[in-house]
Amino acid sequence: MDADAPIGLIAGRGALPIEVVEEARRRGRRVVCVDIFEADPALQRVADAYYAVRLGDLGGIIEAFRRHGVREVVLAGKVDKLPALRRVRLDAHGEAVARRTPDYRDTSIVGAFLAVLETSGFEVGHQARYLGHLVPGPGVLSPRAPSEAEAADIQAGLRFASRIAALDIGQAVAVRNGTVVAVEAAEGTDEMIRRAGVLSAGVVVVKVSRPQQDPRYDLPVVGPATITALGEARGTALAVEAGRTLVLERDRVVAAAADADLALVAVAAAARDADV
Amino acid sequence: MDADAPIGLIAGRGALPIEVVEEARRRGRRVVCVDIFEADPALQRVADAYYAVRLGDLGGIIEAFRRHGVREVVLAGKVDKLPALRRVRLDAHGEAVARRTPDYRDTSIVGAFLAVLETSGFEVGHQARYLGHLVPGPGVLSPRAPSEAEAADIQAGLRFASRIAALDIGQAVAVRNGTVVAVEAAEGTDEMIRRAGVLSAGVVVVKVSRPQQDPRYDLPVVGPATITALGEARGTALAVEAGRTLVLERDRVVAAAADADLALVAVAAAARDADV
Missing domain, CATH: 3.40.140.80 (LpxI C-terminal catalytic domain)
Incomplete structure (x- = not known):
């Protein structure tokens, strides 16, 4: 892992994404934040870069991370499944996720999403990596x-x-x-x-x-x-x-x-x- | 089973007790009904005898059945557990049930209740005995x-x-x-x-x-x-x-x-x- 490269944070609703940013900063890491679902607006202030990307626009997420040289990605925050499913619009990568998804369980959807990120060259870290203090x-x-x-x-x-x-x-x-x-x-x-x-x-x-x-x-x-x-x-x-x-x-x-x-x-x- | 003796019906809420009475009558059996929880008032009309007995008053139920020579008892109708638990007052038999009850699961409570009925000399029949048509x-x-x-x-x-x-x-x-x-x-x-x-x-x-x-x-x-x-x-x-x-x-x-x-x-x- 390149400690100089920024962390990519995929952020949903609630306080966890802020916690990740703060802990990463305590460890001297920069954070590129992608808001995929109602993330706290305060992230725009604390993150080193911030993008709002529609939930199904996985290509947009990948592009944002690549632009900043992100290798390590973490997920934090809540994505309410039912409203999210109503709101999602799939890009080509999103369609790839949908094709990989055997059913509509949370674990199936997120698992397919993470598989696309990892085949795109990112390492998706354990959630507690920057949240162990909680x-x-x-x-x-x-x-x-x-x-x-x-x-x-x-x-x-x-x-x-x-x-x-x-x-x-x-x-x-x-x-x-x-x-x-x-x-x-x-x-x-x-x-x-x-x-x-x-x-x-x-x-x-x-x-x-x-x-x-x-x-x-x-x-x-x-x-x-x-x-x-x-x-x-x-x-x-x-x-x-x-x-x-x-x-x-x-x-x-x-x-x-x-x-x-x-x-x-x-x-x-x-x-x-x-x-x- | 004495086919001349009446059936004892322990009745809760809803349409099932009426169904039991009607089917029993079709088979030429009389029915002594004990209303233990919000039973249909129409039972007073269709049953051969009718008693309203408070839920915890198991002694009252036994006494009513003995008075009419009941040997065979069936249960029908709904007893909503949470309101029922709030409303119950236990007599001595009820206390005996409570002592036999290992926890407050439906099955534990009703199981202990039926055990007291059976040790009092009644046979508690399968519920579908007079409900098979449903x-x-x-x-x-x-x-x-x-x-x-x-x-x-x-x-x-x-x-x-x-x-x-x-x-x-x-x-x-x-x-x-x-x-x-x-x-x-x-x-x-x-x-x-x-x-x-x-x-x-x-x-x-x-x-x-x-x-x-x-x-x-x-x-x-x-x-x-x-x-x-x-x-x-x-x-x-x-x-x-x-x-x-x-x-x-x-x-x-x-x-x-x-x-x-x-x-x-x-x-x-x-x-x-x-x-x-």
Whole structure:
């Protein structure tokens, strides 16, 4: 890897792309940012170069990176699948991706997209390469630890969520007294949490990675909005996987958990895998 | 079984209890009905005896049945778990059920409830004993058969729904182009269908039985409301398991499917089991 060459950042919605730029800059790297889906406008200020490229215009992305001598590419930020699919217009490279895609699963689409980037000469790096500072180790992150009942629901939730994730359905479940109240599929974690709150107070939410997770783009993410949704849903605890989850704005997350008296815990992934 | 003794019917919400009474009467049996949760008021007219008993008052149920010499008991109708759990008040028998219940899963609660009934001397019959006329064999029930794309999504949905059901999470999923759009948990099938419709047009819904299904109370049910929900959600097909599903008001269901141009199909359960 040429440490003088800039990093290419493919940016979606949310705070992660900014985090990548800041960490890369701390390491003395320049960043060429391509906004593919509603990226934070602040990126125009912090990145060394910035392009807005329509989602299907993969040729535009490749051209922007080549212009700046990018070799190493990272992905960060959220691309909401359903709005994105409605909005996409495919160029010739995009058509190539579509032809390679066996179905419309997230992993199939992104996998085909990354394959085209890599055959075009770019190296797509692991997502945590410039985001390691956001990945918690095992332990209780909030002031309050889970109660015994919450810990039991967290264990149950880990088993259910692991199986849901293994089926490539979603990555999160809400559990109460050993019963699954809600399962995340296409609606996303925060919507699932809201629904669980309507059905039952006192749920515990568990969010895990996929066993077939691609570390180039697929780490689960939680942030202040997750905690807000859980508090409003009268949930009491959130568990994520240590070493495999990006926690955005951890100070705000912990403060919000404290305010809502939520237990927030990062569970060793090994504990889960042994159980699957 | 004493064919002169009346049948004891434990009735919840919906049309099934009426169906049981009518079929039992066609076979010359009298019916003693105990309404435990929002049962149809028409039961007071069609049953030979009728009692409204609070959900946790198992002693009241046993007493009513003994008064009429009931030996054979059947369950029919829906008890919405979450409202029911909020409303329940336990008598001494109810407390016995609660002590036997290892967790709050539907199957655990009802299993303990049936165990107390059976140790009290009642035989709890299979649910289809007086409902066999509502169980479809394999085949297309609607005027329109599934398209090739719908048939592929039905197969995918059977695989996903079987696994969800095996985890005792729920019994239905909504699928589009091989991707799971929504999974049913505590919210029920119709709510899940509505959510799927907000996320994506053109979903296929598959509803299956649990592998550990208890034939005394656990057959999946679809009816006109399911078809209405699917039509409003812009879904295009519904698949259920042949021989294991109760189809309520089949004439209305088929007419509603025809009106909405939905494909409605009962799939051989063996086809699913081979795939799990």
